[in-house]
Amino acid sequence: MISHYLVRTGAWGDISQHRPVDGGSYRRGDRVICETSRGLEIGEIVADVDADAAAGRILRRMTDQDELLQKRLERYKRKAVQECRERLVAAGIDAVLLEVEQLFDGRTLFFHFLGETNDDVEAITNELADAYEQHVRSRHFAKLLSEGCGPGCGTKEAGGCSGGCAVCVVASACSSAAKKS
Structure with a gap:
């Protein structure tokens, strides 16, 4: 079984299962950035669970x-x-x-x-x-x-996300639009 976490998100405290993309370990109360069906949200770890499927992904702990x-x-x-x-x-x-x-x-x-x-x-x-x-x-x-989603964002050489994240898509579209004008 893969370790997943129950994460509380949204104004009404929706709880759903999320899988950490980094394989990291989280504790109850940790604030995290996660992808849900609604988009990129702040969540709070409620508990860890053993499960096969998850509704969303935990991207990382919240930074300063x-x-x-x-x-x-x-x-x-x-x-x-x-x-x-x-x-x-x-x-x-x-x-x-x-x-x-x-x-x-x-x-x-x-x-x-x-x-x-x-x-x-x-x-x-x-x-x-x-x-x-x-x-x-x-x-x-x-x-x-200038920074995208992190160092090397959008480049294979630097191990970036290769343009798939929302930031890369927006940055790429805006860069293309700027070049055309």
């Missing part, structure tokens, strides 16, 4: 840089919550915003509402997602292009 980025994303999230509530009131919409989740990838916002939503609510959340995605990306874009 990850903690700083998470704090910045938390500030953006709070702004998105406030702005969404203000726009709902201004539009006369009675929808109740419970939570906004900013995933660690800096590109994904999840808006959680109590009850039904309509097209007006969807339009507001889409506008906010676009605005905050652009803001988060612009802050980290130069660093992502």
Whole structure:
């Protein structure tokens, strides 16, 4: 049996099985960066389990840089919550915003509402997602292009990821677009 971990992620504390990509050992309470079906998220190790299948992958323990980025994303999230509530009131919409989740990838916002939503609510959340995605990306874009996902990112010679990670795909697409203009 392969060692897996139960990892708690998301605003509602979803728990799912994850496999460490580095074969590392983790303890209960360790904060980790993991890939889930929703994207790149911060998780907390709940327990280790012996299993054959996993829903996601544990990429690494959180670093000091990850903690700083998470704090910045938390500030953006709070702004998105406030702005969404203000726009709902201004539009006369009675929808109740419970939570906004900013995933660690800096590109994904999840808006959680109590009850039904309509097209007006969807339009507001889409506008906010676009605005905050652009803001988060612009802050980290130069660093992502220069460093990628780590030393040698995207190169076979340096043992990098050979362009398969989200950062490499974004950096490659943006580099190509910049060369064309």
